[in-house]
Amino acid sequence: MFEGQIITFTNTMLPLITIxxxxxxxxxxxxxxxxxxxxxxxxxxxxxxxGRRLKGILNSFILDHLPSYSLAAKKxxxxxxxxxxxxxxxIALLLSKAHIDTMLALLKQYIAVPTIxxxxxxxxxxxxxxxxxxxxxxxxxRVYQYVTDKPLRAISSTGDFIAVPLLLIVGVTGFIAALSSxxxxxxxxxxxxxxxxxxxxxxxxxxxxxFFHGITSVIVMVLSGLKKAALGGV
Amino acid sequence: MTTENFLxxxxxxxxxxxxxxxxxxxxxEVCPVYEQDKSIIAVPALKLQxxxxxxxxxxxxxxxxxxxxKVDLKELRKAAEAAYLCxxxxxxxxxxxxxxRNRELREVLRSMIYRAGYIPKPLKDVDELLLKYxxxxxxxxxxxxxxELDFQIPVNARGANILYFVGCTxxxxxxxxxxxxxxxxxxxxxxxxxxxxxxxxxxxxxxxGNMDAAKNFAERNVKEIESLNVEKVxxxxxxxxxxxxxxxxxxxxxxxxxxxxxxxxINKYLNEGRxxxxxxxxxxxxxxxxxxxxxxxxxxxxxxxxxRQIIPKEVDFHYLVEMxxxxxxTYCCGGGAFLEFIHxxxxxxxxxxxxxQANRIGAExxxxxxxxxxxxxxxxxxxxxxxxxxxDIVELVARNISTNP
Numbered sequence: 001m002f003e004g005q006i007i008t009f010t011n012t013m014l015p016l017i018t019i020x021x022x023x024x025x026x027x028x029x030x031x032x033x034x035x036x037x038x039x040x041x042x043x044x045x046x047x048x049x050x051g052r053r054l055k056g057i058l059n060s061f062i063l064d065h066l067p068s069y070s071l072a073a074k075k076x077x078x079x080x081x082x083x084x085x086x087x088x089x090x091i092a093l094l095l096s097k098a099h100i101d102t103m104l105a106l107l108k109q110y111i112a113v114p115t116i117x118x119x120x121x122x123x124x125x126x127x128x129x130x131x132x133x134x135x136x137x138x139x140x141x142r143v144y145q146y147v148t149d150k151p152l153r154a155i156s157s158t159g160d161f162i163a164v165p166l167l168l169i170v171g172v173t174g175f176i177a178a179l180s181s182x183x184x185x186x187x188x189x190x191x192x193x194x195x196x197x198x199x200x201x202x203x204x205x206x207x208x209x210x211f212f213h214g215i216t217s218v219i220v221m222v223l224s225g226l227k228k229a230a231l232g233g234v
Numbered sequence: 235m236t237t238e239n240f241l242x243x244x245x246x247x248x249x250x251x252x253x254x255x256x257x258x259x260x261x262x263e264v265c266p267v268y269e270q271d272k273s274i275i276a277v278p279a280l281k282l283q284x285x286x287x288x289x290x291x292x293x294x295x296x297x298x299x300x301x302x303x304k305v306d307l308k309e310l311r312k313a314a315e316a317a318y319l320c321x322x323x324x325x326x327x328x329x330x331x332x333x334x335r336n337r338e339l340r341e342v343l344r345s346m347i348y349r350a351g352y353i354p355k356p357l358k359d360v361d362e363l364l365l366k367y368x369x370x371x372x373x374x375x376x377x378x379x380x381x382e383l384d385f386q387i388p389v390n391a392r393g394a395n396i397l398y399f400v401g402c403t404x405x406x407x408x409x410x411x412x413x414x415x416x417x418x419x420x421x422x423x424x425x426x427x428x429x430x431x432x433x434x435x436x437x438x439x440x441x442x443g444n445m446d447a448a449k450n451f452a453e454r455n456v457k458e459i460e461s462l463n464v465e466k467v468x469x470x471x472x473x474x475x476x477x478x479x480x481x482x483x484x485x486x487x488x489x490x491x492x493x494x495x496x497x498x499x500i501n502k503y504l505n506e507g508r509x510x511x512x513x514x515x516x517x518x519x520x521x522x523x524x525x526x527x528x529x530x531x532x533x534x535x536x537x538x539x540x541x542r543q544i545i546p547k548e549v550d551f552h553y554l555v556e557m558x559x560x561x562x563x564t565y566c567c568g569g570g571a572f573l574e575f576i577h578x579x580x581x582x583x584x585x586x587x588x589x590x591q592a593n594r595i596g597a598e599x600x601x602x603x604x605x606x607x608x609x610x611x612x613x614x615x616x617x618x619x620x621x622x623x624x625x626d627i628v629e630l631v632a633r634n635i636s637t638n639p
Binding site: 064076150156210217227 | 241244248250334562
């Protein structure tokens with residue numbers, strides 16, 4: 001009975017609340033863009049972008065993320081690799097079978113927890129460990145720079161100290177949920193449910209936080225790639 | 235003041251960029267000003283944060299309801315020092331993992347500060363000079379360099395193939411660049427001319443933050459140039475090149491002529507045989523890419539092709555050496571966007587860093603293709619007793635072309 005309530009809550013009610021808050025947040029953000037659109041309808045001189053556009057965009061998504069010895073993060077290569085690595089692992093984890101199955105099930109029918117039936121492969125565990133390690137290192141870097149009065153102290157906002165730990169909790173609960181299929185099977189439902197709850201808190205928080213860069217950075221990378229293409233830098 | 239007035243320079247794409255910054259601090263790793271100054275207010279991402287704070291209330295639901303601006307003037311005054319502690323070199327854009335065009339956002343911030351009247355004191359003089367004399371340096375003497383030449387220059391000749399747009403810095407602060415360019419054009423047998431009523435290209439206005447004036451100057455220059463019915467406009471200044479090629483279209487100022495940097499033209503002349511190199515230089519040369527020409531202008535290979543033709547061909551790898559930070563990733567000279575007017579010591583420190591890079595690779599000559607870079611490096615060389623010669627590319631070419639091409 002109690003288990004049934006958990007499933008109903010995490011897979012039926014909570015997703016509805018999550019979707020509502022997410023859409024509300026995205027609408028608020030879009031409104032801000034609309035306001036500026038009103039003030040200036042010209043989109044950054046797009047008409048002057050005449051170079052090899054596709055190559056510019058691809059570079060922006062791939063090559064520009066590779067460490068460059070002559071420039072980007074040349075003095076902080078570790079951070080650069082960890083940061084980019086964390087994003088790659090995050091995307092890989094999102095595309096893992098457990099997540100795809102859960103999302104498909106949520107779309108098809110509300111009451112279903114397919115992850116309970118799914119046994120993750122060891123590779124998924126390795127990815128989870130990498131993700132948690134990268135995030136921990138990023139958090140340590142921010143805290144260290146904050147304490148030692150380095151640039152991150154000046155630019156960090158309260159949100160930065162909420163966002164990274166929240167994502168870390170998402171990673172840790174996910175890892176435990178995955179492990180529970182093999183190690184502590186009796187508590188599996190609670191593990192998976194806690195991960196689902198944290199994930200939905202993360203989704204709700206996204207439009208109001210730096211997590212939103214997951215959406216906007218695509219636009220920014222396209223624009224930046226177009227500009228580099230126009231300049232002939234690709 | 236209405237919101238629209240304050241926010242009119244801010245584009246939708248820019249507000250998205252503002253919201254995309256995740257405050258990772260990668261920009262501070264590559265910013266020459268922060269690297270040399272180490273002051274927290276120099277961190278590029280901090281300036282984005284400030285802009286966000288300043289416009290926060292305007293770009294909200296309240297802003298939609300009321301047209302009166304809620305721009306936080308107190309925050310704007312506070313941001314002024316940080317906004318002008320920057321050379322607008324654009325390295326933060328290249329250093330940003332996402333590719334946020336921080337430099338353009340800084341221009342927006344400067345335009346708001348300018349409109350509120352909070353620009354730093356040393357720049358108020360520049361503002362006055364620009365308003366009164368249409369250049370940021372001095373009341374008159376824009377054409378004095380012509381009198382020092384031993385040949386005649388066609389002035390305001392209609393229907394010429396090329397118009398040489400001299401630029402304020404070449405004409406006033408380093409006329410040797412203007413003279414060398416004139417000599418090259420003459421040696422190539424070009425049908426060319428100059429204008430006697432040139433105004434600043436507008437880059438000085440953008441650096442100050444007066445976008446309206448930049449647009450007015452751009453429109454006026456284009457009108458005057460088009461009245462001469464020339465095919466091409468050649469510039470010897472990286473700032474002028476960036477303005478004509480990239481900023482004028484952004485300011486919605488369109489023109490019907492082609493814009494070239496002098497290095498592109500020299501490269502063409504050398505390839506066509508219209509210019510021939512007499513004696514070759516046997517000293518080690520390194521080329522410094524001016525930010526406005528390479529990263530922000532797109533001219534990277536042409537100056538190198540020119541230099542390859544004035545050094546011994548067989549062992550060009552020995553005579554033309556690259557500094558570690560080059561091309562799109564070039565390091566700033568420190569003289570851009572009037573930083574030298576506000577923080578002269580910092581400008582020299584940035585230039586010294588670049589000169590040290592040149593020294594480390596054993597360069598005996600540092601060549602640039604921007605008068606501001608040349609002046610800054612020359613000042614730093616004198617101040618720090620560096621054993622390196624500084625030239626603009628046109629000076630080096632003019633010195634070494636054969637008199638009978």
